């Protein structure tokens with residue numbers, strides 16, 4: 001058990017910072033959280049990126065460990081699959097899992113952040129100080145430079161143990177760049193995003209299928225929509241920054257209206273304020289951040305997006321950050337001090353964070369392009385047949401990432417093997433029902449099952 005009860009300084013009261021504060025408080029630490037924004041429970045503030053987000057098994061498990069899952073699920077809308085809106089023809093529903101029990105959940109980011117801040121404060125051991133912006137972190141001394149955004153005053157604050165959960169543009173990570181041996185890369189995606197709203201219909205009715213993540217795949221760009229509790233949907237348009245169809249080219253109301261009328265006519269009919277919203281709302285950017293090591297001795301650690309920002313196409317950024325909290329807590333449970341805890345975090349988590357970062361980029365291509373493609377639809381259908389016909393033997397990458405806690409690295413590797421099997425079986429098929437189950441069994445037992453046996457420890461981390 002951790003006997004050392006140092007006060008921990010956490011920079012950033014976003015999703016991960018607030019949750020890690022709950023975990024640390026439950027282990028007996030006093031926690032000081034410095035947050036640059038005002039308190040969003042008292043003042044209207046932009047909750048940051050994306051109005052809603054998808055939480056799945058890893059994130060829910062992290063909430064469950066500290067007794068917060070049930071309340072979160074009361075505010076969540078289950079999404080059982082993707083509802084594809086093709087350019088022409090009928091909608092196609094692709095279930096996410098083997099049955100409805102395997103679903104992801106749409107949750108308001110602002111609600112979740114406020115809920116976690118309140119839960120942290122309710123422990124009696126966490127103090128969140130708002131409008132406190134860290135402008136510099138000096139790891140030779142452990143001193144932070146903090147600007148009070150309310151008064152404009154700047155001060156220096158000493159820390160003993162520091163956690164940087166200040167998001168993808170982390171000031172703490174920038175401080176790490178001065179430490180010899182630290183390296184970071186940032187890759188901006190060539191696409192940006194814009195959020196739009198489909199309001200609720202009469203009486204708060206959902207105007208599209210409520211229990212689905214809607215996707216309009218269109219090759220180099222796409223639109224998605226997630227349901228909200230009040231009957232509305234938040235749509236996110238992903239477009240290249242520049243080029244023939246891009247944020248740059250949609251530079252007038254007339255061009256925008258024509259673009260939506262041609263490419264997303266059904267969505268256009270449901271977004272009454274399309275033009276005002278499109279030109280009034282900011283365009284967001286997306287970045288993949290990889291860095292190492294995540295720590296400086298036993299003094300400081302970055303986690304969440306500060307350590308591993310990823311693009312949002314697997315719906316895993318927050319889920320991965322919440323899993324960081326669980327792993328950190330597990331290490332603290334085993335040790336009497338901070339000695340080696342942060343180094344072990346880097347060792348355990350870095351490879352997994354890199355794996356989900358790469359899978360998220362790959363999923364972007366799948367979502368915007370392949371979900372509308374007949375071959376892709378056939379492979380998804382074959383995958384579903386195999387999931388049902390070979391329970392415990394056949395697993396898919398999506399299932400492992402979203403519905404298990406199997407380390408992301410293993411999910412990545414298994415996904416490549418499983419994907420190869422599906423692709424071979426789909427060759428020459430026109431209907432998934434005709435898949436050769438005998439051959440499938442042979443392929444699964446010769447390629448997939450041995451890999452899973454070899455990594456049996458990782459595959460025990462279900463649910």
Ligand code: FAD
Pocket residue numbers: 011012013014015016017034035036037048049050052053054055132133134135165166167168169170171193236284286303304305306312314315316317318319320321
């Ligand atoms: P953040 O949420 O960015 O919080 C950082 C906090 O630190 C903020 O409160 C900020 O104000 C504060 N801060 C920043 N700098 C300073 C400073 N210098 N001093 C003090 N405070 C500071 N993930 C999912 O799991 N599922 C999804 O469906 C999903 N959808 C997404 C959709 C979009 C469009 C985007 C962009 C991301 C999505 N994500 C999703 C990813 C998810 O948003 C992030 O992984 C998650 O917010 C990371 O949480 P965090 O606490 O590490 O960082």
